[in-house]
Amino acid sequence: MNRVRQEIIGPCRLFCGDSLEILPELEDESVDLVVADPPYSSGGAFRGDRAQSTKTKYQSSQVIDAKPLFSGDNRDGRSYLAWCSLWLIQLERILKPGAMCCLFSDWRQLPTMTDAIQVGGFVWRGILPWDKVDARPMPNRFRSQCEYLIWSTKGPRDFSTAGATYHPGMLRHPAPTGNARQHSTQKPVEILAEIIKVTREGETVVDNFMGSGSTGVACIETDRQFIGIEKDPTYFRIACDRIAKAWKAKNSELPLDEPPKRKRQPLVMPPLPGMEIDR
Numbered sequence: 001m002n003r004v005r006q007e008i009i010g011p012c013r014l015f016c017g018d019s020l021e022i023l024p025e026l027e028d029e030s031v032d033l034v035v036a037d038p039p040y041s042s043g044g045a046f047r048g049d050r051a052q053s054t055k056t057k058y059q060s061s062q063v064i065d066a067k068p069l070f071s072g073d074n075r076d077g078r079s080y081l082a083w084c085s086l087w088l089i090q091l092e093r094i095l096k097p098g099a100m101c102c103l104f105s106d107w108r109q110l111p112t113m114t115d116a117i118q119v120g121g122f123v124w125r126g127i128l129p130w131d132k133v134d135a136r137p138m139p140n141r142f143r144s145q146c147e148y149l150i151w152s153t154k155g156p157r158d159f160s161t162a163g164a165t166y167h168p169g170m171l172r173h174p175a176p177t178g179n180a181r182q183h184s185t186q187k188p189v190e191i192l193a194e195i196i197k198v199t200r201e202g203e204t205v206v207d208n209f210m211g212s213g214s215t216g217v218a219c220i221e222t223d224r225q226f227i228g229i230e231k232d233p234t235y236f237r238i239a240c241d242r243i244a245k246a247w248k249a250k251n252s253e254l255p256l257d258e259p260p261k262r263k264r265q266p267l268v269m270p271p272l273p274g275m276e277i278d279r
């Protein structure tokens, strides 16, 4: 086992490392929701297109402040299916029965990802289009204005009306821009907060491709616990900084007579046996 860097910030436990190494250390049936945005390995019809850098694929050539590159984005179709299946099998193991697994994908990878989800053992339930509203106009063709959230469950879920909550079938919010954008494929916190509402306050959400930490920020804002994994040390640092800032802002919102909620809930995860932790 490689040395793994870990940070704990409020209700968030953050790991810098490979999902395939860290997920196996998490406890069976300990998690209430997965929301993850894996590298799409997309961006073109041919292998050569996919092999381009993430800057070329996901940022306009006019962008001045180029975002750091990230890895895992250039697999071909068959290897992408095999790789996704490996971590999906782990996600299925750590989720509680009936819990949801929600994954972002683009139109090209929808068929492969929905296959991988089922290889992982999940029941595929549907897709929610994410309307990015102000997508770039493209000459003589339709805009690439949507990405997709694929949702699935670990076995049957309670769909009865008793105590039910109700959720949208479509997501709509622009992607972050300007100073708010820290990652070339960053998802809006507003969209993640909407998705997370399928859990209750205090429950645990996992994002095993957390990038700049958007899901962690949404968890803090909606009072959920969070486990995040990011392989790239530059993005791990960005995620830690964003999540620490969100946690500080959350605590400063509290009325003066209410103590900060630092120890409000024990983390669900026990210490990870056999894993050397660097802090």
Ligand SMILES: C[S@@+](CC[C@H](N)C(=O)[O-])C[C@H]1O[C@@H](n2cnc3c(N)ncnc32)[C@H](O)[C@@H]1O
Binding pocket: 017, 018, 019, 020, 037, 038, 039, 040, 070, 071, 072, 183, 185, 186, 187, 188, 208, 209, 210, 211, 212, 213, 214, 215, 229, 230, 231, 232, 235
């Ligand atoms: C599409 S981005 C996620 C962006 C994120 N949703 C955000 O809002 O910032 C995918 C991330 O997964 C990371 N990644 C790629 N392979 C990984 C692996 N095997 N384990 C953990 N993270 C990985 C990349 O470094 C990248 O930051």
